[in-house]
Amino acid sequence: LAKTTQPISMDSYEGQEVNITCSHNNIATNDYITWYQQFPSQGPRFIIQGYKTKVTNEVASLFIPADRKSSTLSLPRFSLSDTAVYYCLVGDSNDYKLSFGAGTTVTVRA
């Protein structure tokens, strides 16, 4: 599994857009990029997955440049209740044994 690097923590303010960048320099051709969100006292929850360019759903957008060596998770209009740890993972469609890094703790300040 390709290794990922992301900031340990970030601060944001209510109503702001939050962008978290993840580096995955050794991503393989068949690898997808997947992001999870974990609130305190809960299990991680799938947010979004992409392979290249841009993917958008009702929760977030995922931007992936052409070289796919990094990706940026964009969360619009962050609120206090969005304070969580965000994990970036890379693997192919058969990689169910997910390897979680430290994740990025995003703290929203009022």
Next chain:
Amino acid sequence: SAVISQKPSRDICQRGTSLTIQCQVDSQVTMMFWYRQQPGQSLTLIATANQGSEATYESGFVIDKFPISRPNLTFSTLTVSNMSPEDSSIYLCSVGHPGANVLTFGAGSRLTVL
């Protein structure tokens, strides 16, 4: 996606005892996994729960300490044996979705060992 129920949600246990955590899924799933999340840490895969055969353990985890059962495609148990304070963690059950490396997690079972 699948809905996962874990029991107990939390427990306080005495050193040297064992506790069994149950994971119930609302649909039949092929892939089921157990993770551990130590306080303030990320998730670590313990094992893959295989239906009808012995679980497949990751490096650093052994069957004697973490016996796993998987009697059918909707249920699994993880036992934490002979507990010590170092076993205080959140234990999470998860299931995989065919064709995409996406997991659905249960809410976790928070164990505190005194």
